Amino acid sequence: MAKEYWLNMFRSIKDPAKVDAYRKLAAPVMQASGGRFLVRGDPAKTYEAGVMQRVVVIEFNSVAQAIAVHDSPGYQAALKALGDGAERDLRIVEGL
Secondary structure: OOOEEEEEEEEEEOOHHHHHHHHHHHHHHHHHOOOEEEEEEOOOOOOOOOOOOOEEEEEEOOHHHHHHHHHOHHHHHHHHHHOOOEEEEEEEEEOO
């Protein structure tokens, strides 16, 4: 069965303390909902329009599962903690 992926690319980090507060709240929500972290960190190298900022890839069993996590009260609390601490590009994509 194909897996689904949550791709979170940070464009800029304005307040590392807010990003840290977000991570502390978001990670347990992801893991409790069946999400599996595959990538968490800065790029080794970027090309084209790539930005040298944090990248997170989380594997889920379905798109519906990933969307449910995003819309959950726990993740919404994490987003509130993040506030304006970072500019991100978040995508949920189907795997092959």
